[in-house]
Amino acid sequence: EAQVTQNPRYLITVTGKKLTVTCSQNMNHEYMSWYRQDPGLGLRQIYYSMNVEVTDKGDVPEGYKVSRKEKRNFPLILESPSPNQTSLYFCASAPGQGTYEQYFGPGTRLTVT
Amino acid sequence: GQQVMQIPQYQHVQEGEDFTTYCNSSTTLSNIQWYKQRPGGHPVFLIQLVKSGEVKKQKRLTFQFGEAKKNSSLHITATQTTDVGTYFCAGGGSQGNLIFGKGTKLSVKP
Numbered sequence: 001e002a003q004v005t006q007n008p009r010y011l012i013t014v015t016g017k018k019l020t021v022t023c024s025q026n027m028n029h030e031y032m033s034w035y036r037q038d039p040g041l042g043l044r045q046i047y048y049s050m051n052v053e054v055t056d057k058g059d060v061p062e063g064y065k066v067s068r069k070e071k072r073n074f075p076l077i078l079e080s081p082s083p084n085q086t087s088l089y090f091c092a093s094a095p096g097q098g099t100y101e102q103y104f105g106p107g108t109r110l111t112v113t
Numbered sequence: 114g115q116q117v118m119q120i121p122q123y124q125h126v127q128e129g130e131d132f133t134t135y136c137n138s139s140t141t142l143s144n145i146q147w148y149k150q151r152p153g154g155h156p157v158f159l160i161q162l163v164k165s166g167e168v169k170k171q172k173r174l175t176f177q178f179g180e181a182k183k184n185s186s187l188h189i190t191a192t193q194t195t196d197v198g199t200y201f202c203a204g205g206g207s208q209g210n211l212i213f214g215k216g217t218k219l220s221v222k223p
Binding site: 033035040041042043044045048050058059090092097099101102103104105106107 | 114119122143144146148154155156157158161201203205206209210211213214215216
């Protein structure tokens with residue numbers, strides 16, 4: 001089944017404790033992206049990757065890191081999480097450029113206390 | 114940067130009424146996509162429009178892309194409770210990215 005998977009689905013952590021949210025897709029898509037969703041703010045792009053070893057900042061990259069060492073994986077790293085990073089995070093992938101239809105993962109609900 | 118404005122933010126309708134959400138961009142978009150997010154779910158792709166003035170239909174849903182490729186609308190005829198959710202438009206930007214609107218949250222009263 002073609003899908004985007006994210007882990008963990010739910011995470012409660014404390015300020016400053018490094019964490020990684022994994023994202024994997026099995027559709028051989030070139031484009032991958034991370035979004036955060038907050039009430040009233042819609043989907044805001046954090047980082048995206050057009051292909052392996054190519055990553056670019058989105059609209060809200062501060063406090064986040066990403067890497068794209070393999071085509072299928074695009075982990076999101078929070079080196080020192082803060083409470084303002086409490087949010088619902090979605091990973092997405094698309095064939096070709098990001099303007100193609102995007103397939104979203106199930107989401108990761110992160111709470112930073 | 115490029116922005117896509119979407120209105121209204123919320124819409125409450127009685128089952129059977131029609132519903133429309135609008136998206137506007139200050140710059141020309143390469144395409145426009147529409148997504149639906151059910152409560153507790155993730156955004157799911159509905160449709161893509163590419164051509165100026167394009168109109169597409171999916172059962173009770175009608176999607177339009179403006180002549181100048183700067184605006185779009187989604188119209189639902191005779192809403193049902195299964196239409197509940199948040200509808201997002203997303204425009205293709207100049208940097209090869211999708212620019213999402215903030216979404217319209219639709220609630221349907223049976």
